[in-house]
Amino acid sequence: MTREAVEEEKRSLEQEVAKWKEAANQEKQRRAELEQLEKELRFELNAEIERSKSLAAKGPSRDGPGSTTKGKFRGPGKEPTSMEGRVIRFYEDLTNLLVPKHYMEKSPHEGLPDEWCFSCVYTHAETSNALNFSLRLFSEPAPDGSDDLIDQVKYTPYELDKETDEFREKLGFFNTPFTFERSQLHVFLRSLGETVQNAAADQDNASENQGGEELVYPE
Incomplete structure (x- = not known):
């Protein structure tokens, strides 16, 4: 070689x-x-679990019945370390909407996409009241018989049985389940914020007026 x-x-x-x-x-x-x-991912999972536990343990507030709790909930004191965690926290602060739990279910109709259900807590920034509800995202065939699918959202409130009759009445159509197109989510969120603010404000005013009444002694 x-x-x-x-x-x-x-x-x-x-x-x-x-x-x-x-x-x-x-x-x-x-x-x-x-x-x-x-x-x-483990950190985010543990943080999400702790937030869910905190929401579940928070329960009714002394300042108000049912799901309307005083003091805006922010979850654990630890700030998220990942980029995704910071984005989620930013959206929570921006929309006042917390999503402590979500899960996927098969569509009851064969051939349609899976459905996603989100357990939500809306906290109003000014009144610091909260409303618990779920949003189920699903698709259904277009009514014109075409192959197109329409993305829908079903709103379902819960724990309203713990609220006063006045508060439930002030919620208007938000006190019962209803369905709307997903493209209207921004309208839903804006209407929800205005409704919760007005309902909570009326409830607070009623409490203040009731607390300010003077006891009249019989002569």
Whole structure:
């Protein structure tokens, strides 16, 4: 074997070794990224569990019956560390809407997409009152008989049995389940905020007036 052939084989082996080293480094980096992602996901999962527990344990407030609780709920004191967690917290602050739980269910109608149900808590920024409800996202065939699907949302309030009759009446159509198109979610959120604000304000005024009444002694 000539010297040139030996040098060529040596260079080939060195290149092969370099490739294996690079592949090993990439695999090591990939494992580190996966471990970091797992840590972030576990942190978010634990934070979500703690938030759900806090909501469940919060219960009725002394300042108001049922689901209208004084003091805006913000969950655990820890700030989210991941980018996704910060985005979620930003949307919560922006919309006053918390989603402590969500799950997926198969559509009862064959061939239609899966349905998603979100358990929600709306807290009004000015009144610090809260309303519990669920939003179920589903699709249904278009009424014109075409192959198009219409995305729908079903709103269902709960724990309203703990509220006063006056508060339920002030909620208007928000005190019963109804369905609307998903494209109208922004209208739903705006209307919900205005309704909860007005209902809670009337309830607070009634409580203040009741508390300010003077006891009249019989002569």
